[in-house]
Amino acid sequence: MGKTIAILATLDTKGAECGCLKGEIERLGASVLLLDMGVVGDSEIEADISNSEIAEKGGTPLTRLRQDPSRDRAAEVMIKGASHIVLDLISNGKIDGLISLGGTQGTNNCCQVMQALPYGFPKVMLSTMASGDTSGYVGIKDITMMFSVSDILGLNPFFRRMLSNAAGAVVGMADADEAIAFDSSKPVIGITNLGVLTKGTMLAMELFAERGFETIVFHAVGPGGRAMEQLMRDGFISAVFDYALGDITDALFGGIRAADKNRLTVAGELGLPQVVVPGGVDHIGIVLDEPHSVPEAYKDRLHSYHNPVILVPRTTGPELVQIMEEIRDRLGTAKSNTVFMLPKKGISSYSVPGGVLFDAESDAIFHDAVRELLPKHIPLIEVEAAAEDKEFVERAVEELANLIETSREQSK
Incomplete structure (x- = not known):
């Protein structure tokens, strides 16, 4: 059975890019679950888990976040909600890897979610920020940072190749399928x-x-x-x-x-x-x-x-x-x-x-x-x-x- 990869991103600004990434992952034989962390706008592509669901899980309805927009407050709510949802998906065996893409804000928010996930679970972040000091994004978790080179804004032959490479990375990790397990009788x-x-x-x-x-x-x-x-x-x-x-x-x-x-x-x-x-x-x-x-x-x-x-x-x-x-x-x-x-x-x-x-x-x-x-x-x-x-x-x-x-x- 093929693996299922979750894509976590702000679909209101990264919809076309996520659609292309979804196609590349499916071309490699895996299924895709789209999670929308966007707050301000509506997505052009349909999410499997909507921004409304993520906001509710984070403790604040999306309508309220939009009434009094605050980047810090919205980020806190969406990170909390997405972390709960992704952890639940992992514990129930519904996803086998997570990939995100974003700029400054998106990288921070998505990596905060990744830092909450178990060691060994595949985590790939395609980011405009990945060529500098990534310690604040990676923390102490096994997050794979991939530099997008160009801005994540629109599709072109170059960026399609970046998306294809990123898809190969996360599907390859999921297919590796080596669980972390220790014999408790041997400390x-x-x-x-x-x-x-x-x-x-x-x-x-x-x-x-x-x-x-x-x-x-x-x-x-x-x-x-x-x-x-x-x-x-x-x-x-x-x-x-x-x-x-x-x-x-x-x-x-x-x-x-x-x-x-x-x-x-x-x-x-x-x-x-x-x-x-x-x-x-x-x-x-x-x-x-x-x-x-x-x-x-x-x-x-x-x-x-x-x-x-x-x-x-x-x-x-x-x-x-x-x-x-x-x-x-x-x-x-x-x-x-x-x-x-x-x-x-x-x-x-x-x-x-x-x-x-x-x-x-x-x-x-x-x-x-x-x-x-x-x-x-x-x-x-x-x-x-x-x-x-x-x-x-x-x-x-x-x-x-x-x-x-x-x-x-x-x-x-």
Whole structure:
């Protein structure tokens, strides 16, 4: 049986374009369900789910939205209504993918709906905004952004090809048909990673696999940590090796990998087994205006370059104390199935003896701060090794495996 693809758009302004997209999807053997998010005008093509239905589901009749038009208010109502309807369609198995097309406003509204949808469900956004910074549209969801190149205003041979490509993308995703499923008897472990810890992460993955665990690795650069913690809430991740906390550093000191306010709190809130390592807090990630330059604020400290336009200045002793205070506060609600591990010979490849950011004095200050500030109910394990050393990684894997087993026993 062919798949069903939902098209979500403002049909009053994108009717002809959606009609063409519908034809392309049907040509590929899928069915189409048209959802109209338009508010101001009436559509020239008939929607399967009208703008009136979406507005009602969003809590405000369309007639009222039109009486006192407000772009912000209309967007809020239509996003809410469309999210409810699309989620209902997905849960009832009535659609297998979603595609949208739009400019500035349409991209924002349709992507807000997509951000409410499950991971793994095909989501394609054909947008005039997709060649710039799309982080605000994608968030932490698996939304495929496709640049429309031309404005989405009228049909021509060029744009018909763009629509055909977009149709192929969403139908292809729907036909892939690989559902996200995990064996609940084998906990899936979330791992945070940075490039300066990758060797250790790869070893941890091997060691967890030997014990029968699957792992998902997240780049600790802001969105990665948020995505991991959302998957904890969704029930996909049931234990955590929080190996990289560079996003905590950047949240405090204006770096590019900044974590949000919830980072490092969710596993504790949910009571998930977790081993926490302050990997990568030895440097800040700073975007440069000029390649290989050094801003005045960092001229007097150790530094290196992650790439030509990302400077990595070493964190100082006082900054490391602030970082540990932040870690303490975020771990304050963690349950007893949390362990904190300190690699005493370097918290990333940058700061090991001989590394470009090696600073024994700052490390000593940090070690003292860890001992003083770590919440007393969280065990501290100090290891005379660097974060990527086999000795340290093996101990971390063993500690998390023990926490998982203890959690299993307690849940029986």
